[in-house]
Amino acid sequence: MVIAMNRKKGLIAALGLTAFLAIYAFLGFYLLPTLALKKLPALLQEKTGQQAQLSAIRFNPFSFTLAMEGFALAAKDGKNLVGFERLFVDLDALESAKLGGVVLDTIELSNPQFNIERRADGAFNFADIQAKQAEPEPETPDGDSVSLALLIHQIAVKEGRIGWHDAITGQVISENLLPLNLTLSEFSTQAASSAVGDLSLGLESGGNIEWHGDFTIAPLASKGQLKLENIGLARTWQLFLQQILPMEIVNGLLGLQVDYALTEAPHGLLTKVSNGNVDIKQLEITEKNQGKPLLSVPALTVSGISVDVNQQQVGIAAVSSSDAAITAWLQADGIVNYQALFAADASVPAAAQPVAPAVPEESKPWLIKLDELALNNYSIHFTDYSQTKPVELQLSDLNCKLQKFSTQDGGKLPLQLSSKFNNNGGLKVDGEMSLQPFAGSWALDIQDVNLKVFQPYLDPFLKLELVDGDFSGKGNLQLAVAEQLQLTFQGEANLEGLVTRDQVKNKDFLKWANLELAGIDIDLAKQDFKLAKVMFDRPYLRFNIKKDGQTNVDDLMVSRTPIEPAATAKPPAEQAAGKSAEPRVSIGKIELKDGKSDFADYSLILPFVAAMNSLNGEVSGFSSDKDAAAKLALKGKVYDMASVGIKGKYQFDNGDSDIALNFTNMPLPLITPYMAEFAGYRIEKGQMALDLQYTIKQGQLAVQNKLLIDQLTLGEHVENPHAVSLPLHLAIALLKDGDGKINLDFPITGSLEDPKFSIGSLLADVLVNLVTKVAMSPFKALGSLLDDDKDFSAVAFAPGSAELAVEESAKLDQLNKALLSKPKLTLEIKGIAYENLDWPAMRFEAVKDVLKKMKSGELRDKGEKVRHEYIELSDDDYKRLLAKFFGEVFPLEMDRSLLGKPRMKSNPDADFYPLAQQKLEGIFPPDPQRLNDLAIARANHIAQYLADPGGISKDRLYLLATELNNAEAADGIKSVLSLSASQ
Template structure:
């Protein structure tokens, strides 16, 4: 009652104060007790509807007196990470003065304990994908909100907003990589401060910010600067220190095939961004430092890549001009270890995904991008231009391990230094470099170069000295049965690379010292010194040219094994087949030309182990020149070589030759070769060892149009065969006698050998032809010696000497033949002659004719031709026949007799003579014939000894032969 009365009696000022007090109390009560509950429930439900997740808000506090609000324990739930996003405390302090500033002004906005948690699952599904999809669906279903009438915001403009302080403390960003077998998590503590934030003001000291992230192992990310709106401008400084790359690498462990055992990264730079008139980001004073980075194959104990320190200084980037400038890159003591295994080079696979299908897709993508980049560089059409002032590598070490060999082999490049200057990618600009290294522990490599990338033009100079070749032998041994036992390589090369192809041009000199090449463990080739001078190679012209190849102290051993295989056949049999060439198109052949090959103090030895005893021969003190060697069709090389066969027999070869088309015109000379070395072949083909002898050969060989013609003079001095050797292949002939027939008075054997044949004829073999010709000559001399000796006898074959049938007297014709025989014996003092007295049917007839003639006319008998002219002798012939046979003589004549008596008697007398001689011939006794043959050989020997002064001991009387081919003598030769 009193209150009512008091109210009614109060003045309006009092009433106003009371109302205001009540409203203030109500405002305070609502603000403290009602608003927090409404905000908490509505905000939680709205966020739950928007995200499709459970949302938790522990407490909401609102202070209406100072217009501040606090939210505690906010979290969006996640089944995989427990919390998708959340914070411990959010504090917002709004200033009432905003009503008078026409700006939303906050004195403070701070967040404590902010956490954001992301997880990537297999198939690149993230734990927040459903939230995004749910939110997008909510927005799509809701009605579009109309823009308020009279809004102060310009279309596309920013609201007027100012915040004195924005802070984040004790925050963290958590990322979990769960695509592999085991999840890997990265947690980054984060904090930042933004001072005097304003979307409209441009006053000094406004919109400054500082962001700090701390890595799990001490790394720090500091980002501070200043930004403005309308237009947007930002500048500041970014610094990353001590970032642990091991933790970062774990996130990608399932995407690559390597691990990172160690590594630390520092990055810092200053930047400035202007949104207008054209967006431009400029980075300056950039620096990147990489320390102790190791990239390792999990299956290996040693890192594949070890970088103790990489420092990139002074990096500048301008996005508007699309340029990157790098003043200097320093790489200190890098160690690269590449391993070649059955799956290929590990460095080429470590950065690929473990899954084979994904790896193949990645390869294809990288290949396509690399091809596109190469084309842009070649055409100077790169989008960005990179300027690298200097790249320096100090203490480089490269280690190549080849495990495809057993045992595995390692090649080392150490103490490498390299400096690259003024490299520009994307513009026509020259660059240069220089470098050096130690290869295989002893070889010293140095190289320099200069050029440009667009259009491609590079010129290099390289020098390599004392590179040991023996460590490279395992790769040669894998391909073929050869081993590099010793040797060192030196190079002085200049290389030019130009054009789109590109085309390579190489010039320079090559030196190899102390080369020792083995074949299946046995000596094959030694070279004290090899010099290749004036080397030139051009891929554009497909030509290789060499001014001179100088070989000093060469020692080559060519061996034919006991299976008859030469070195080339053995090497070919032991060589791995080359992989099939890709594609079916064949390129034009390369042309190779060598102006001169010079041999000094060399030797070529040959051993044939397929014959017994083994054959050995060698060319020693080999020297000379081979000029104008070329694969160009029609070109002809010239040869002028001299040597000593087995260190004493002069040998030379001179002439010209061409491989295509095949042409040869050469003279070959050999003198005074000791033939005892030919015993393996004389034993095999002739059946005897060589007792002694010296060989000389003069040969002219011509090959043209695939046809060979050769004329060879073979001279064997004092060539005698010795002990017999068992051989199934030996000729069945008295070869010793044949050689005696061929041997001259002075002990020389001269054999002219002519050959002619078509090289395309499969039955034609030069070596086979030579052996065949020589064997035929010796066999002919042994089996038909007198045909060979006919030249000494005026062309007369003295194998048979004729006598008058029935007579042993040495007549004029016989004496002439014996004279020719004596001359042959005088020229062949080492030959003895055997005289074989022979008779034949002519001797029986002659003896029978003598007996009938004696009965008819005694010593006065001359011949039947005379007798038929004498009537008396005709009658005696007819009577003797009729009395001995008791037959009429007319029975011997079947034809009609002439009417004239004398003519008829002459026919009858001759018929009687023929019949009686035939009958008497059958009565000639063996003793008569033997005696005739003996007398003939005795009379012939007497004539040779007495009239022609042939030594009696050189003429032998052999057993007579009856019913032979000749009426006289058959001669035999004896050594």
């Protein structure tokens, strides 16, 4: 009975358990999944406002496993937002009970899909999800708060996909991240419980992302390794960066591997990065929307990266890159393209601009260390579009090396750089610089930089072509940015093979074989500029004066519209009162070797062209210091014939100078244009030597000219209305000595402070006065050959006589000697008869001539024909004919004595003949013919005396037209002599 009862109870219990299990199984396997499958999509749709789908739900109430399949959450437009193929969850009930929380053996998500879309208006598709806000739960005191323990032994996400669609740029850009695989082990919310996981993610466009590490939730911490392989930077730019970066990445692959450690701390999250390596390949960046290349980097490697955010430290073991090309340009508006690229977009409202976080006043600076930077075979191409003709500048084969940089040392950058400039020149930099404050010290070496490329910078100012020229220099440059810029340089430089061409005439203007600057010492802050030596090797300059007086230098200047200075604020009183330091300039020596020059003056009646060569010498002591004086010593040649020498000194402070200029063997025909301009004559022949000594002291000029002219011969006359009218031929003939040389020594003085002062005008005045004085007083010009106490311009005669007195003959002897030494001089003789002085002495001959005619008549009556001029009167004939002639003229005043002797009635006792002669002379008026014959005779006697025995060629003696003088001659009776020159 008892046994039966026990069996019955056991059976009832078994049936009850079976029924319970059946109901439990029914509820677990069927009812709950069915209800969940029916209600869950509606619930999700109600909560999110989106369409939800779920294909199947399977639950095993005995193993506590849940499987959901075919889930999708779609937006109103029908596009899926999120979904998965299968979600499997395995709950460990026993362990959960032991833990007092939730323990899951497995969570496995298969083929999950997430579709993220950013629309053209910037809104995301997930923004459409309108989650219903739950009523706030009553706050629980901190002490009563309970956190549910959670432990998941294994989490797996398999073959997931994340889709990204971006239309904000106006065109839809898509990218799929697949397959997404994630495994996590021992994930727990319990303290100090660490989960280990792996993540791998592929990009449809190429590349992989991998993560391996561990993390804890309480406290939040993680460490592990992140690895990126072959990430397409062009696609990354399209997807995420084109709204951020002002440039376009068109190519490039990114590789990244880094170890990290994150630790939660009271003041934030502590982050450390170590063993970081970045590898970028085939990077190409262009200007956005333009396609112009900006940067091409075939390879860039950054290794040994470490970052400690808490300690604010960054360390990099090495940065290396090679064969990169950088393109930059200066726009027409004067802004560099990179400056324009990174300028803030003015169209973005200020409110939209990101606000920088406030920086503490005393924030700890980051410590950055870089062991080595190596850039190899870089190239930089720069174009300046601000010029009318763009300028192309290129640095190629650029190698840069930087070692042991640390901001702890004041940011010192030990730098080594070398490069080619425009494929020919070279540039080397070796030194170091500091960033805070900026300062640097570099050894510079610049080699063979061709200047022709800089032609466009010259064009706005000069019509001058830079045909050739290479600049080189080396030295030490120190720079420091302070309140006053500190810049010093010590070194040397040279400019080799400079050739410039006048673009107006297409002729060489300035050139040299080499310009050497040695001992350069510059201190900008002190305004101190020193040069030990400047050497010009074979310099050449072409200088022309045009017809209008302008020069070829004036032609080279480009006319520019003057810019009116903008109004500036008045400086502070302290600033206005202060004076900037005057620059101090000193040059030890300026040396010229084998210089040449072409000079032409077309402003003259006849163009003047001269070539100077073999110019050698030096100028030393050039300085702006007070009392400094430069010493000059230069020598050269004109047309390889004339020698030119310059010696002396010049004081810069007050302009005092003492300079000697020496010309020897200067061919005078070369200066024909200046003679034609000055006096209207060419120069046919001659040489010149000039010793010029000029001194300037306290603004007063004193010039001593010593001029030797040899064999000067004037050529043909040149029509020039502006020429000075001077008797040059006479002056030259007078100034020449017996050897054909002219020696002149004359001073010039003047005041440089006189606004009308002109050394050219002074010199012209001196020459005009000299020539005029010589021509006006030619016999005084012969002072070295003649007796200055005598008047050699006249020969004295007795009244009515043409005979030379002894003393006049002696004077002609001296004149004869002078004329023999001046073969180009001719003597002009002017015979003069003085009526008032000569005729009284000539009337006796007039009376005697009548008596001869009376005698000739008597002889004719006797049958003899003798002309009166050949008759010589005897004393008896004279007295007889005189008495007869007087009786015929004055019959009432004469009678005869008993013996027949004639006598004067008024004075019978007086001697008749003298009284009769005197009375008869009174009836004869001056005879012009007799006076003219006397004048001729006088000139003839002078000429004959000089010719024989004097020895003067008769073709040098000229008798001028005679002169009859009716006036009184206070200085006696003279014939006038004058000098002229044969042409």
